[in-house]
Amino acid sequence: MYRNSGDRPGVVLAAAAVAQFVVALDMAVVNVALPAIRTALDFAPLDLSWVVHVYALTFGGFLLLGGRGCDLYGRRRMFVLGLAVFAVCSLAGGLAQEPWQLIAARAGQGVGAAAAAPAALAMLTTTFTEGPRRVRALGVWSAVNAAGGALGVLAGGVLTEYAGWRWTMLINLPIVAIALALVLAGVPAGEPSERRERLDALGAVLATAGVGLLVLGVVRTDTLGWGSPVTWATLAAAAVLLAAFVLAEAKVAAPLLRLGLLRSRWVAGANVLVFLAAAGQFAAFYFVSLYMQQVLGMGAAATGVAFLPFSLGLVAGTVVATRVTASRTPRTALVPGALLAAAGLAWFALISPGGSFLADVLGPSLVTSVGAGLVLAPVAAAATTGVAPREAGMASGLMNSSRQLGGSIGLAALATVAAHRTGTSADPAALNDGYAWGLAVAAAVFVLAAVVAIGVLPRRRAFTPAKQSPQSPLAENQLEGTPS
Known part of the structure; x- marks a missing residue:
């Protein structure tokens, strides 16, 4: 069964998958092109990292706002608006002639992605009812999301070497065009909130500024270090703003993030788990x-x-997870998936300076990617149960925020761990030692994710219908494991 008979479920799934693919692709496709971008646009060495950081900053900062916008103004409307902004900024980035133009374009891409990504996931969860159909849909979405991130490295390398760095931006245009055509054909307009609630402006400002400063403080540790007064001041300001956000959300009638949502063990556990999994996965991509x-x-x-083997393993893992969780709880795949990913990363930690792709990369890539794939699809289902x-939209924005923050914070922290082991040496043996240590810590992060799945997520998916509170326009679901 489908929730909205006006939707064409297959087209909705295709549109959401294509949109998520291009958002994930853009997270990685530019990284390989950075040396070429630096030469072409004459970037200062310390400014070049902002081509990557500013996308993470605006994407992470605006996700909660984008997710809530889906609930208030319509998922289709936010999806189209977000992709349109993303496409215009991709074109601007591909045509950039000065460093500031490319950085501004990347910031705009992040804002567009922050609107489109929660809308894509929200369209799936509102089109497909809970159960096997939703699990299969989220399995496809997760597989495409994983493939986008992994193939971004491939596309970035091939495009930079054979077509030029500008195509790492321009490649987004035909993909966005396909997603827009699909959603305009398959998703009816006019589904904003019937209650006409007002946007929580204070919460939007506090959340966007708080998350933005948190990401900013973390990503700048690559140049400032964790002990820098600037880093500590930025993180302290982020903590104050986020604490103020929590206090504000407890008092407003229509919050940006309803705190009661986190009383669900499914929602809370899945968001912690996706934070940890993203930290381990992003670090693995980086170090390998x-x-x-x-x-x-x-x-x-x-x-x-x-x-490519990593990409194929991710897809294979999500296919298996979809079949396993179609009739069982997401926990069934999350625990073995996290442990398998940990085992693969532990194997990766055995890399050697005199190694080779066949001896040191292929085997661990397959084990790690299949394990990560087993996690990706079920965690999306768990976060929306x-x-x-x-x-x-609120739940989708929260999960995407957790994923983005996990990736940014985890990568920065593990890169620092690796750098301490490497020291100032640029010798391949020293670099190998640092990367191996970083991969070992990433394995431990996935073990912690398995512990969260075992200890926090309920064993069963059952929940009772929500009861409408006369004091609040929003009903609070009483899920299994949720205090009443």
Whole structure:
């Protein structure tokens, strides 16, 4: 059964999957092109990292606002608006002639993605009812999301080497055009909130500023370090703003994030788990890519091709997870998936300076990617279990925020751990030692994710219908494991 008979479920799924693919692709596709971008636009060395950081900053900062906008103004409307902004900024980035133009374009891409990504997930959770149909839909969405991130490295290397760095931006245009055509054909307009609630302006400002400063403080540790007074001041300001956000949300009638949503063990547990999984996965991409280029001496295009087995493993893992969880709880796949990913990363930690792709990369890539794939699809289902349709955007924005924050904070923290082991040496043996240590810590992060899945997520998916509170326009779902 489908919730909205006006939707064409297959087209909705295709549109959401294509949109998520391009958002995930853009997280990685530019990384390999950074040396070419620096030469072409004459970037200062310390400014170049902002091509990556500013996308993470605006994407992470605006996700909660984008998710709530879906509930208030309509998922289709936010989806189209977000993708349109993303496309215009991709074109501007591809045509940039000055460093500031490219950085501004990347910031705009992040804002557009922050509107489109929660809308894509919310469209799926409101089109497909809980159960096997939703699990299968989220399995496809998760597989495409994973493939976008992994193939971004391949696309970035091939495009930079054979077509030029500008195509790492321009490649987004035809993909966005396909997503827009699909959603305009398959999703009816006019589904904003019937209650005409006002946007929580104070919450939007506090959340966007707080999350933005948190991401800013973390990503700048690559140049300032964790002990810098600027880093500590930025993180302290973020903590104050986020604490104020929590206090404000407890008092407003129609909050940006209803705190009662986090009383669900499914929602809370899934968001912690996706934070940890993203930290481990982003770090694995980072360290393995650097190992292949800086230790094994592989070129950008060859490194991209070497990630193909990782992409295939992610897809295979999500297919298996979808079948396993179609009739069982998401916990069934999350626990073994996190442990398998941990085992793969522990195997990765055995890399050596005199190694090779076949000996040191292929086997661990397959094990890690299948394990990560087993996590990706069920965690999306868990994060939306029992969530009312009118709060689908809120839950989707929260999960995407957790994923983005996990990736940003985890990567920065693990990169620092690796750098401490490497020291100031640029010798391949020293670099190998640092990357291996970073991968070992990433394995421990996935073990912690498995512990969260075991200890927090309920064993059963059952929940009782929500009861409408006369004091609040929003019903609060009483899920299993949720205090009443």
